[in-house]
Amino acid sequence: MGEALIDLVPSADDAGTHRAQPGGAPANVAAGLARLGTSSWFAGALGGDGFARLIEERLVAAGTRLDLCGRSELPTALAVADPGPDGTGYHFHLHDTATFRMPERTADAARFGAVYAGGLAAVVPPAADAVAATARAGARHSVLVVDPNVREDRTLGGATGRRLRELCELAQVLKVSDEDVTALWPGTAPEETCARLASKDRLVVLTRGSAGSTAFTRDGGSLSVPAVRVEVVNTIGAGDAFMAAVIHWLGEAGAFRDGGAVRLSPGRVADLLAFASQVAATVVAQSGTEPSRPEPGRIATRVGAGAGSPG
Template sequence: MTGGPQGVLVLGEALIDLVPVAGEPGLLRAQPGGAPANVAIGLARLGGQAAFAGTLGGDGFARTLERWLTVAGVELGLCGRSDRPTALAVADPGEAGNGYHFHLQDTATFRLPDRTADVARFGAVYVGGLAAVVDPAARAVLATAHAATRHSLLVVDPNVREDRTIGPERSLGRLRELCALAHVVKASDEDVAWLWPDRDPDESCRRLAGEGRLVIMTRGARGSTAYVHGAAPVSVPAVSVEVVNTIGAGDAFMAAVLTWLSTTGGWERALSPARAVAMLEFASLVAASVVAQTGTEPTAPAAVGLPGGSMRPCAGS
């Protein structure tokens, strides 16, 4: 069973994204997805130890998801099982980003198992995605987050989603609560603006970091910034690539951050400016590998310096 000081417990949903096919109006392609599942896949492909604690259903989509996770090397021993169907997310890409319309009700996807007793076996616990706000999963996510604050590094990615099936006031409150518990917060500038609309996103990140957190804000084509308690923020530009797809880029960035932090020997969050820059550069390269292709699975850079002078080879090389 995956675990240990470098292992990451990833709690949340694995679902099916229905994505428009370029040049084929009205045609949608079924693609495995869900922010937590994408993060688990990214971790495994980057050489990390990922245990996925979602719930897989009893339909053909669930079998597709299981194959996808297993082939990537994700541990599924803590994954729940159900005879209910798999949740669907209909993607609606646009110039302002990716929108989604969700089919979530009475699915297996959000009936998460109780894994609070397993948290202490992992160096870090990731929570985020729809499971953080959709019942009954949200209750399991919050309980696991509380357990993680006592035993592991709690990492939160508040993927804010708008849809008629998700109550905005309650969901934003739940995400703010998770961010308040977190040791590490990674969020887009849009997420931060949604969560704290009365403040500039930069100010919100400084406040979160001022309470002892490592905060990472992504800005799409404008790069990313790391906020460390007691130090000035540091930023790196986005990697320039020809954009093919943006679905999953943020999850790949998150997986890269987790991979990088796990190599420091203790999940350090009080990073020096130089180490914060190195982390952002690595994550930006990994995210660019998703943006430059179809699909959501990242590829590690051929040779990227990681903490301690180690090098991580390109996946599949």
């Protein structure tokens, strides 16, 4: 549940022009899940403009269902991407758009093995209340998976941190970047914060871009893997691909049943991180945000070599 919007990305051939690329972390995760082979439903909202049709075509082509998606004649939100050596920044055009006019889906949460929430819709009104209500239902009746996807932007207002911290602390499975943790819990080492969050009966995965990833478990243990080395073409959507891969792997492993996601053995945690890392690497190594499933033999090799996450 969350936003589907348009990323306006500078053209590789002409920095003065931008191309429209469907995005939004929740929509990326939904499409990524479907491409990996996990049935997914997108519970957001789509507008009545050409950008909305572009987003819908992308989700449908991936195999994502839109039965739970709200509709409006308002325009689609825009995120103007500003890639740099330390990652991609964004300037948002969000207000009075269809993107955040989504209904709550509390009655639907129990239908699914997992409910994902996060991104801008968790903090931008009027979507924020609907996301919070649906997330609470997901935590009660399903498995709530959260990626806060913190974005520094003045349009988000002062309640951003509080809302995102509350959402993170509802989750049974939490994926955060080091930047997310530093922004939401300043003054404490990211590892310390993640260990505390994991101790409250949840699986926490911390990503550090090119420095790899670490999983924290409820018994106080942690497992780190270095990053998969690829030639970087694009970083947009890498974290969302990693998130989709985590959800896909947990679903295939049956780990959403009976609290299995928080009881993984160290070896299974290593398998999870290695798979998610390889999937994210398929995005980093191309232009675009569509992940693909890595070859099984390559996953096994990378586990043995201690490979990890790029995003």
